[in-house]
Amino acid sequence: MQKGKVELYTDAMVREVLTDEKGMATGVLYIDKKDMKEYKIGAKVVVLAASACETARIMLNSKSKLHPNGLSNSSGVLGRYLHDSTGTDRMGFMPELVDRTRYNEDGVGGLHVYSPWWLDNKKLNFPRGYHIEYWGGMGMPSYGFGFGMDTMRKYITDEVGNPSPNGGYGPALKNDIRRMYGSMIGMSGRGESIPQYDNYCDIDPETVDKFGIPVLRFHYNWTKHEVNQAKHMHETFEEILTGMGAVLLGKKPDETTQNGLAAPGRIIHEVGTSRMGDDPKTSVLNKYAQAHECKNLFVTDAGSFVSQADKNPTWTILALSWRTSEYIIDQLKKQNI
Amino acid sequence: MDRRENIKVLLAGTVATGFLISSGCAPDDIKKSESIIAAGLYGRTPKEIEVDSKLMADTFFSDHEKKIVSLISEIIIPKDDVSIGATEAGVTDFIEFMVKDYPKFQLPIRGGLMWLENLSWATFDNSFVVITPEQRIILVDKIAWPDTAEEDMLYGVKFFNLMRNLVCTGFFTSKEGIKDIGYVGNRPNQWDGVPAEVLKKHGLSYDEKTLKECLKIEDQHKIVQWGEKGNIIG
Numbered sequence A: 001m002q003k004g005k006v007e008l009y010t011d012a013m014v015r016e017v018l019t020d021e022k023g024m025a026t027g028v029l030y031i032d033k034k035d036m037k038e039y040k041i042g043a044k045v046v047v048l049a050a051s052a053c054e055t056a057r058i059m060l061n062s063k064s065k066l067h068p069n070g071l072s073n074s075s076g077v078l079g080r081y082l083h084d085s086t087g088t089d090r091m092g093f094m095p096e097l098v099d100r101t102r103y104n105e106d107g108v109g110g111l112h113v114y115s116p117w118w119l120d121n122k123k124l125n126f127p128r129g130y131h132i133e134y135w136g137g138m139g140m141p142s143y144g145f146g147f148g149m150d151t152m153r154k155y156i157t158d159e160v161g162n163p164s165p166n167g168g169y170g171p172a173l174k175n176d177i178r179r180m181y182g183s184m185i186g187m188s189g190r191g192e193s194i195p196q197y198d199n200y201c202d203i204d205p206e207t208v209d210k211f212g213i214p215v216l217r218f219h220y221n222w223t224k225h226e227v228n229q230a231k232h233m234h235e236t237f238e239e240i241l242t243g244m245g246a247v248l249l250g251k252k253p254d255e256t257t258q259n260g261l262a263a264p265g266r267i268i269h270e271v272g273t274s275r276m277g278d279d280p281k282t283s284v285l286n287k288y289a290q291a292h293e294c295k296n297l298f299v300t301d302a303g304s305f306v307s308q309a310d311k312n313p314t315w316t317i318l319a320l321s322w323r324t325s326e327y328i329i330d331q332l333k334k335q336n337i
Numbered sequence B: 001m002d003r004r005e006n007i008k009v010l011l012a013g014t015v016a017t018g019f020l021i022s023s024g025c026a027p028d029d030i031k032k033s034e035s036i037i038a039a040g041l042y043g044r045t046p047k048e049i050e051v052d053s054k055l056m057a058d059t060f061f062s063d064h065e066k067k068i069v070s071l072i073s074e075i076i077i078p079k080d081d082v083s084i085g086a087t088e089a090g091v092t093d094f095i096e097f098m099v100k101d102y103p104k105f106q107l108p109i110r111g112g113l114m115w116l117e118n119l120s121w122a123t124f125d126n127s128f129v130v131i132t133p134e135q136r137i138i139l140v141d142k143i144a145w146p147d148t149a150e151e152d153m154l155y156g157v158k159f160f161n162l163m164r165n166l167v168c169t170g171f172f173t174s175k176e177g178i179k180d181i182g183y184v185g186n187r188p189n190q191w192d193g194v195p196a197e198v199l200k201k202h203g204l205s206y207d208e209k210t211l212k213e214c215l216k217i218e219d220q221h222k223i224v225q226w227g228e229k230g231n232i233i234g
């Protein structure tokens, strides 16, 4: 590997991509976070990877004569089709796991166990599907460990089956916490939502951040598909937990909370804001994540996603970035950009 | 990059210390990194360092309040055959830190301590700090059992629930508490599944096919060889 080939600008808050009279990118304008002054960097190719929403923000804020709606946005879809994974969770207590033998269990849960989607959704009242992530185990105690003994201690029973009293103090409490270690099991459903034109972020016309850069506003509602999916998740959680012999903790959520469906953005898999496609009328980027209307601008975050399966986005972001990088090298060699 | 340069880069960034220690550092490098960690400079931005130092320099509890917190802590998690008690494990300082770090605890804890003091004066005509250990237990028994407590004790129950949470979590996240609970993880590259005898207790076992496909514990430090085209070749 060669050294000294990269210049990294840190504490640099990009406000906009600069363009020339032909609409091509010429570099970026940023605010230095330390001296709060504006700087410009010139570039042959600009690659945005600021994460889906922030990239949309930069592009929407990059207005010019040739890009009056923001950069590469004559389609008007920049910021639209924003979507997150669906998510909801449930937890249970496993009496069989009280008084466990201690061993290294850092590898359990999400690291090694996962249920991919396994049903035929044609027979269900929602499209697509979800996977289940599991948690539990004898992990390193962190803040919150030992909380809730005022309601949970009753699940611990003695040799003759008498439950401990809730709450309390002293050696008996100390011992019940030891006995309970590693006996909780949780499930998180993470599913695919359907991208909607009407779910979007746009520029707030009256609010800026501390760098004076206009911020985003979000407009997002789940449809009945996602709400039905969450109901199905909860039915599945209960079936599995009960089948394992767990005591269900908490209550199954109902319609009043959209079946416990997490608010949009809570699963932090925001994607889709600068979607790719062959048709410049309905997409911002082409299949190489190159902007339709600004050939030397690329996006290598999840803005380019047209959908996201029930999976978490990072590996797909990496794979697409790799592909885009190769394409950029190819196009530079061919002097197309 | 040579090793020294590597370490400089690691220290500048926010890579977990476990990685540093396990990657075969010279003792000098370990000492250097430990001093950086001890000074609270590790993985913190200048702004965070400022917030942390201000928080650490502040005092919330009065000496009197602190005494009550210690007494309650030791009642909740006392010393037993397995381990030391909460106060010796540093739980009082932990709670002092928590109320500063999470100001929403300040009012219920200060108010709760005062409420308990009032109860102590009303019952035994003296402060909780001065009454006998037996008398303290008489008071604590009024607020420690949420399912059976008298209605006019609910303020105290709520306060004691919060204290129980903080004392238990403070104790079991301390060095001694982690030893007590028997946590044996935090060993990079050393996870070998559930021991066979544990599986057996639950009527389970790994099947031969899975075992064959899984990484052997003795191979866990081997680094994969990549071919020209990015395929694993060994």
Ligand SMILES: Cc1cc2nc3c(=O)[nH]c(=O)nc-3n(C[C@H](O)[C@H](O)[C@H](O)COP(=O)(O)OP(=O)(O)OC[C@H]3O[C@@H](n4cnc5c(N)ncnc54)[C@H](O)[C@@H]3O)c2cc1C
Binding pocket: A012, A013, A014, A015, A049, A050, A051, A052, A054, A058, A268, A269, A270, A300, A301, A302, A312, A313, A314, A315, A317
């Ligand atoms: C708590 C949490 C847990 C997650 N867990 C998982 C998981 O288990 N698996 C998974 O696949 N995904 C997970 N995700 C989602 C995943 O982290 C993101 O989808 C992914 O990191 C996005 O990658 P990115 O490169 O697009 O953006 P980021 O990783 O967010 O990187 C964007 C970078 O751009 C910089 N930047 C932003 N704006 C500007 C600007 N104006 N000027 C200059 N620089 C800027 C930022 O500082 C940042 O360094 C999780 C997310 C969170 C928050």
